[in-house]
Amino acid sequence: MFGFGKKKLDDRLTGGILVELGMFQSWTLDNRGMDLGAVILEHIIKKILDRENVKYSDDEVTGLKFMALSNMEWGQLRDFRRKTNFDSNVAGFCRSINLPSEFYTPTR
Numbered sequence: 001m002f003g004f005g006k007k008k009l010d011d012r013l014t015g016g017i018l019v020e021l022g023m024f025q026s027w028t029l030d031n032r033g034m035d036l037g038a039v040i041l042e043h044i045i046k047k048i049l050d051r052e053n054v055k056y057s058d059d060e061v062t063g064l065k066f067m068a069l070s071n072m073e074w075g076q077l078r079d080f081r082r083k084t085n086f087d088s089n090v091a092g093f094c095r096s097i098n099l100p101s102e103f104y105t106p107t108r
Helices: 011-032 038-051 058-070 074-084 086-096
Strands: none
Touching (some): 011 038
């Protein structure tokens, strides 16, 4: 309720969240033929922050959302997905933040 015992959002954690979110956005574009909208991005950001036990404000979530929306390095994200084997772990990512199977079921 008050955030006692939770981690603070720092630059390292912010970067990791943006990479993870960017890889998921890239996967969604490539495998589901759709982009994640601002409302869904915000929902996913909050779920990642909760999973990581991070104390956050609405302003921090909004900042992360705008950073994610402005990330256009799709080629870099695809390369990173390949290097980290993200594609074969996308279902695990979605389960780790309690997203329903529709988010990790390819349509292409």
